Amino acid sequence: MTLAIDAALDKRYPGCEVLRGATLRVRPGTVHALVGENGAGKSTLVKIVAGIVPGDAGTLAIDGTPRVLGAWNRRAARAAGVGIVQQHGGSAPTLTVVENAVLGVEGGPVLALEGPAAKLAAVGEKIGLPIDPSARAEDLALGAAQRAEIVAALYHGAKLLILDEPTAVLAPVEVEGLLARLRALAGEGTTVVIVTHKLDEVRSVADDVTVLRAGKTVATFSTADGPLDTAAIARAMVGADLPRAEKLAPPADDANVALAVAGLSFGALVEATLEVRAGEIVGIAGVDGNGQRELGLAIAGLVAAQGRVTLGGTDVTRASPARRLAAGLAHIAEDRHHGGLILPLSIADNLALGRTDVTGRFRVDRGRVRAFAEERIAELDIRPPDPDALVEALSGGNQQKVVVARELSRPRLVAVLAAQPTRGVDLGAVARIHERLRAAAAAGAGVLVISADLDELLALCHRIHVMLRGTLVGERSTREELGALMTGAA
Numbered sequence: 001m002t003l004a005i006d007a008a009l010d011k012r013y014p015g016c017e018v019l020r021g022a023t024l025r026v027r028p029g030t031v032h033a034l035v036g037e038n039g040a041g042k043s044t045l046v047k048i049v050a051g052i053v054p055g056d057a058g059t060l061a062i063d064g065t066p067r068v069l070g071a072w073n074r075r076a077a078r079a080a081g082v083g084i085v086q087q088h089g090g091s092a093p094t095l096t097v098v099e100n101a102v103l104g105v106e107g108g109p110v111l112a113l114e115g116p117a118a119k120l121a122a123v124g125e126k127i128g129l130p131i132d133p134s135a136r137a138e139d140l141a142l143g144a145a146q147r148a149e150i151v152a153a154l155y156h157g158a159k160l161l162i163l164d165e166p167t168a169v170l171a172p173v174e175v176e177g178l179l180a181r182l183r184a185l186a187g188e189g190t191t192v193v194i195v196t197h198k199l200d201e202v203r204s205v206a207d208d209v210t211v212l213r214a215g216k217t218v219a220t221f222s223t224a225d226g227p228l229d230t231a232a233i234a235r236a237m238v239g240a241d242l243p244r245a246e247k248l249a250p251p252a253d254d255a256n257v258a259l260a261v262a263g264l265s266f267g268a269l270v271e272a273t274l275e276v277r278a279g280e281i282v283g284i285a286g287v288d289g290n291g292q293r294e295l296g297l298a299i300a301g302l303v304a305a306q307g308r309v310t311l312g313g314t315d316v317t318r319a320s321p322a323r324r325l326a327a328g329l330a331h332i333a334e335d336r337h338h339g340g341l342i343l344p345l346s347i348a349d350n351l352a353l354g355r356t357d358v359t360g361r362f363r364v365d366r367g368r369v370r371a372f373a374e375e376r377i378a379e380l381d382i383r384p385p386d387p388d389a390l391v392e393a394l395s396g397g398n399q400q401k402v403v404v405a406r407e408l409s410r411p412r413l414v415a416v417l418a419a420q421p422t423r424g425v426d427l428g429a430v431a432r433i434h435e436r437l438r439a440a441a442a443a444g445a446g447v448l449v450i451s452a453d454l455d456e457l458l459a460l461c462h463r464i465h466v467m468l469r470g471t472l473v474g475e476r477s478t479r480e481e482l483g484a485l486m487t488g489a490a
Contacts, residue, residue, distance in 0.1 A: 284448065
């Protein structure tokens with residue numbers, strides 16, 4: 001059994017037209033890439049196909065069968081063989097992996113989990129994404145949580161598998177394995193739709209490509225017409241050629257140390273010691289779940305870690321997160337939803353969070369807050385460009401721009417802690433965020449980038465450390481060396 005998609009959809013939210021007759025035609029048994037800038041409507045389009053979000057108007061046919069949009073929901077989609085893995089996850093945090101997998105699908109007076117758990121584990125092993133069915137969702141790192149959802153979708157027998165940014169938190173060898181498995185699944189009859197911003201992945205895995213811009217389908221590409229032209233795809237995405245950025249010159253050997261940690265330990269993190277000099281960009285590479293998250297939390301002061309943290313020579317080990325920010329630390333949190341934003345607030349209010357230099361110390365100056373927001377919105381091209389728009393209504397990439405704009409505009413920056421700074425962000429926004437990180441370093445801040453994206457680290461960083469099993473195990477400078485050390489092969 002194979003499934004195909006033929007959709008032409010409209011979707012509007014208050015004050016925002018997200019999809020305007022956007023079309024998506026997917027051939028059965030193929031890998032189809034859906035690309036476009038943040039806010040182009042990609043996630044909304046696939047959520048309508050998966051029954052998570054209702055479409056306002058248009059047509060939807062699955063395997064040639066027209067579907068009534070008003071009756072199309074998650075249960076109907078799953079029954080039709082549609083599975084989805086969402087960018088920000090769809091699991092109940094207090095339930096285990098296996099409990100989430102059967103939630104709302106399997107039931108009865110007594111629910112035996114042994115069988116589903118064994119089957120989940122077997123599916124994970126088969127596709128090269130091993131999981132622990134008994135692990136609680138809230139205890140999983142982002143990469144492990146995403147892997148669990150991929151396995152759960154296949155466990156339910158999805159014949160049309162939609163993946164929204166599935167490789168954002170995987171190591172290079174895991175990315176290669178997943179993409180190879182997606183090709184194998186297509187060869188076995190599963191139709192795969194992958195939403196991604198990584199054009200090297202598009203070129204390596206996709207049979208066909210659909211490009212969205214501003215809610216409309218603006219271009220399609222197919223390997224039936226010859227090899228995919230990633231430069232042409234990029235131009236279709238952003239409407240222009242992307243600028244090429246040169247790596248920042250390294251700081252002088254005698255540059256002051258902007259950020260230093262010594263013997264830092266917490267949870268999976270073991271005796272981490274490193275220095276970042278003023279004007280330097282240092283990267284942390286590693287397969288998700290090897291202590292990078294704990295390193296970021298400890299530097300930001302969000303956990304009580306052992307060891308020492310200094311900012312510009314000042315010991316801030318016992319300082320609160322607020323005191324560290326006041327001492328010159330900017331923190332781009334790994335999870336923007338749980339560490340960087342208050343979703344029900346406006347763009348302006350989120351940009352002003354913790355910024356007494358903007359709000360005023362004793363009384364909020366709304367005019368000043370709005371003017372500040374308008375400047376940051378223009379600077380990073382946050383869409384929609386409305387300071388009063390609620391952050392929860394923004395695409396993931398535009399939410400990330402709000403976090404980056406707030407943190408990198410802090411006065412008197414000493415150091416920047418950027419954890420997954422461009423996760424789920426489009427090519428144009430990646431360029432803008434990288435430009436801002438380089439500008440922070442050029443202005444004298446030390447920048448520490450924790451990222452699962454080796455392309456990002458290689459493009460930005462002067463030095464790259466690798467974390468494995470909670471320990472900093474060495475510095476490497478090439479993709480091959482980094483990948484080998486990240487997986488323990490070196």
